Amino acid sequence: MNIFQIISEIEKVDPEVYDRLDSRRSIFKHMSGMGKTLAAAAVPMAFGAVLNKAYAQTSMAPGVNDVLNFALKLEYLEAAFYNQGLGAMGATATAVQTALRAGFSATNLAALEKIRNDETAHVAFLRTALGTNAIDAPAANTFDFTGGKGGTPGPFATVFTAPATFLAVAQALEDTGVRAYKGGAPYLASNKDVLTAALNIHSVEARHASRIRTMRRAGAMNNAASQTAAAGTDRSASPKSWVSGNDGGGPAPAQTAPVYAMGAAPAYTPAVITFPGEENVTQGGVNLQTALSSLNFPAAAFSEAFDEALPVPVVSDIARTFVITGSTFI
Amino acid sequence: MDTKSTSLSRLFSARPVLRRTFFRVAGATAASSALVLAGCDKEDETPEVTPEQAFTLGTGDTGLLNYVYLLEQLEAAFYDKVVATPPADMPSTELAYFTDIRDHEVIHREFFKFALGTSAIGTAVFNFSSFTLTTRAGVLAAAQTLEDLGVAAYNGAGKLFTDPVYLGIAGKIASVEARHAALVRDLVQPNSFATADVVVNDGSALDGLDAAKTPAQVIAVVNTFLNITISAASLPA
Numbered sequence: 418m419n420i421f422q423i424i425s426e427i428e429k430v431d432p433e434v435y436d437r438l439d440s441r442r443s444i445f446k447h448m449s450g451m452g453k454t455l456a457a458a459a460v461p462m463a464f465g466a467v468l469n470k471a472y473a474q475t476s477m478a479p480g481v482n483d484v485l486n487f488a489l490k491l492e493y494l495e496a497a498f499y500n501q502g503l504g505a506m507g508a509t510a511t512a513v514q515t516a517l518r519a520g521f522s523a524t525n526l527a528a529l530e531k532i533r534n535d536e537t538a539h540v541a542f543l544r545t546a547l548g549t550n551a552i553d554a555p556a557a558n559t560f561d562f563t564g565g566k567g568g569t570p571g572p573f574a575t576v577f578t579a580p581a582t583f584l585a586v587a588q589a590l591e592d593t594g595v596r597a598y599k600g601g602a603p604y605l606a607s608n609k610d611v612l613t614a615a616l617n618i619h620s621v622e623a624r625h626a627s628r629i630r631t632m633r634r635a636g637a638m639n640n641a642a643s644q645t646a647a648a649g650t651d652r653s654a655s656p657k658s659w660v661s662g663n664d665g666g667g668p669a670p671a672q673t674a675p676v677y678a679m680g681a682a683p684a685y686t687p688a689v690i691t692f693p694g695e696e697n698v699t700q701g702g703v704n705l706q707t708a709l710s711s712l713n714f715p716a717a718a719f720s721e722a723f724d725e726a727l728p729v730p731v732v733s734d735i736a737r738t739f740v741i742t743g744s745t746f747i
Numbered sequence: 748m749d750t751k752s753t754s755l756s757r758l759f760s761a762r763p764v765l766r767r768t769f770f771r772v773a774g775a776t777a778a779s780s781a782l783v784l785a786g787c788d789k790e791d792e793t794p795e796v797t798p799e800q801a802f803t804l805g806t807g808d809t810g811l812l813n814y815v816y817l818l819e820q821l822e823a824a825f826y827d828k829v830v831a832t833p834p835a836d837m838p839s840t841e842l843a844y845f846t847d848i849r850d851h852e853v854i855h856r857e858f859f860k861f862a863l864g865t866s867a868i869g870t871a872v873f874n875f876s877s878f879t880l881t882t883r884a885g886v887l888a889a890a891q892t893l894e895d896l897g898v899a900a901y902n903g904a905g906k907l908f909t910d911p912v913y914l915g916i917a918g919k920i921a922s923v924e925a926r927h928a929a930l931v932r933d934l935v936q937p938n939s940f941a942t943a944d945v946v947v948n949d950g951s952a953l954d955g956l957d958a959a960k961t962p963a964q965v966i967a968v969v970n971t972f973l974n975i976t977i978s979a980a981s982l983p984a
Contacts, residue, residue, distance in 0.1 A: 524937050531941060534948075538955030545952055599918040602905065606914065609906040616902045617956040619918065621946055623925035624957070628940045631930060642933035643840045657847070658930040659923055689912050701916065703861050705854055712857075718850035722858075723919040724926075 478685040479729065481608050482550050484601040487729055488615065489543040489552060490747050491597055494736055495590050496540050497560050499533030502577045506534055513577060520580035524640040525632050529587075532625045539618055546611065555746045560739050562586060564672060567741030572672050580637035584629055585668035586739075591626035592660065592667070593676050593735050598622060599726035600680075603690060623724070627658040633668070634658075660724060661717045662696040672738060680731035692728055696720045803981040804868060808910050810982045813868045814962050815917070816859035817977065818900055821969055822852040822893050824873045829886050837883040841934060845890070848927050855920055862916075873972045887935045894928035895945055895958075896968055897921075902959035907983040925957070 479487070502517055503526075504510035510518060518526055544551040564571030575582040598619035605612040634655050635644035653665035660677065667673030680692035693699070698706040698719040706719040727735075736747045804813040826849035833842050860867050879885030901921035908914045929940035947953040966979040 528938050528940070531938065535941060535946065535955040538948075542952060542955060595922050599915070599922065602914060602918050603911045606906070606911065612906045613902065613959050614953075614956060616905045616918065616921065617959055620898050620902055620921055620925040620957040621941060621955060623922035624929040624941045624946070627926035627929035628933065630926075631933060640937055642930060642937065643838060643844075658844075659847075659851075659926040687911065690915060700858055700919070701862050701912070703858070705858060708861065709854065709857050712850075712853065714850045714854070718847065719854060721847065722851040722854040722923060723916075724922040725919060726915065 479601075479604050481605055481611055482547060484604045484615075485543055485547050485611070486550070486552050487732075488598065488601060488618070489540065489547065491594055491732070491736060492536055492539040492543060493554055494560060494739060494747070495594060496533070496536040497555075497557075498562055498586065498590060498739075499529065499536055501560075501562065502583055503529060503533055506530075506537060517577055517580065517583060520637055522638045522640050525637060528628050528632065532587075532591075532628065535621055535625065539621075542614070542618070546614065555744070559741060559744050559746050561741050562739050564738050567743075572669060581633075584633045584637060585673075588626065588629045588633060588656065588668050589673045589676050589735075591622055591629055593727070593732060594622040595619065595626055595724060596676070596727035597729075597732040599724065600692070600728050600732065602726075603687070630656045630658045657721070659721050660695045661721050663694050675731060675735050679725075680727045683728050683730055686728065690726075692731070693725055695725050697723070697725055801976050801978045802868075803978045805866065806981050807983065808908055808913055809863065809866050811904055811907055811962070812859055812863050812913065813866070814966070814979070814982055815900065815904060815920075816856065816863060816867060817871060817969060818897060818965065819852060819856040819859055820871050821873055821972060822897060823849070823856040824871075825875060825889065825893055826852050828875065829880065829890075832880075834880065834882050834886050837886060841883070844930065844934075845886075848890075848931075851923060851927070871973060874974060875972060877971060884935075887931060890931045891928065891935055894924055894931050896960070896965060897924040898928055898945075899958045899960035900962075900965040902957060903961050903965070905959075907962070 502514065504514045504518075521529065540554075558567070561567050561571070562573060562576045564573045564576075573582055573586050576586050577583065598615055602612060602615060602619070605615050631642050631644075634657070635641050651665055652661050653667055653670055656664055656668075663674075663677040666678075667676050677695045679694040679697075682690065682692055698704060698716075700723055705722075706716060709719070733747050740747055804810045804817065826845060830842070830846050830849045833845070837845075875889070878889040880889065898921060901917045901924060905914055905917045905921070908917065928945070932939040932942075932945075943949065945958055947956050947958075961979075961984060962982045963979040963984065966977050970976055
């Protein structure tokens, strides 16, 4: 089987085939790895999978409803997280929830309940905006916040029993939400009211993320917002209230690094839109750290001053950390 | 007609003087194209404000970029002042935050200056006498006002940009301003990071959403810190 001849044949009917394949370099990397380990007979099947994936995902840019429904999925995820951990608004807390709640100071618990209520309100807002196009809430067992995908409890096994783990997952979810809304915004530009509403949710997610980070820095039982992280401290364990560099990969680097890393742009992305990692210091083509070196600001300031967007496929991958195997929800 | 010509000639003769007060000399050429005195573009209307004092920021995306550039100038000038002469009762931990935030705002300001190039307005001089910058409480209250204003300004400006790159930039900065706002608010009053004065919480369909302000609303606030008057009339709305 001559793969390159096949690509060449495809090119006759689809001149953009190289672009489609090239935009998924990770798949090619994956394939070259397979070439070494798989029997030759398996290669055609693998190649077919590559083409399926390339063509399936290079369809059209998402429409307004697609973006809103994707946002709704994330809000379902976030709301479920706080509801499962703390108990839903107005509900009587279970024994496990009561124990977790006791691990936070009253002030911090009130902050988490406020965040929970906001996420529930975001779900309601998006459902109203989408009307009959809104996707339904997933079944309660769709999510596994331990990261175990429904099997053996995963890396966040203590998510609903240890306050520190709960806050670690909360930070990852909120920071992901901030990047996701940023990534979706350009596709809402055709509807100004919806775009503004999405931006108004986006900044609330950022307020949440900041509050959670402040809480992680000071500790679940400490109310002091003025608790600072010492210079040189590991930002994954003791974050600033804003994202500094890539925060050492976030609260649990093995799982959360993608929340702060660059994202591969889907093929439909306009060339002017990119998805650098949070450590990025180049904006509008200007390396600000270099151009503004005379200010003598710390290097981290140049990344902290700008948050970065993430595209839908990367956000989906991150969200799937908390979705059970076999679910097609996200 | 005579009155009109007299009025216009008075406007134009006043311009060089004003430019010197508001704009750096180096920016003078750019200023004449980026800035139009209110009332000059519509011949039939009498300017609502004293013509000598009214400046506009340009039109379209350039006008919007100058608008957010002006806003970042305001924020940067404020934090520069606080960091240079902090209130005696502000703990060093909080001053460290304010230094971080100052750095961010200065970087935002300088970024927009780069982005605007020769279309950039000059450097504004701000008057913070309405704030009490000699006490921690006064500084925190002022910072809260400015950060919430910034969030609402970017949220409102997003839909007005025609270039998706600028929408993207507005988003990248808006969330950083929101992170600042949440921390500053928690320093003012624990758990005020998203209270009802900024995030809707009245049982309406908009519950859980932050505020968005139009350029006109934001400029009205910015003007209270200026000795001149900026008009938002030329900006997209």
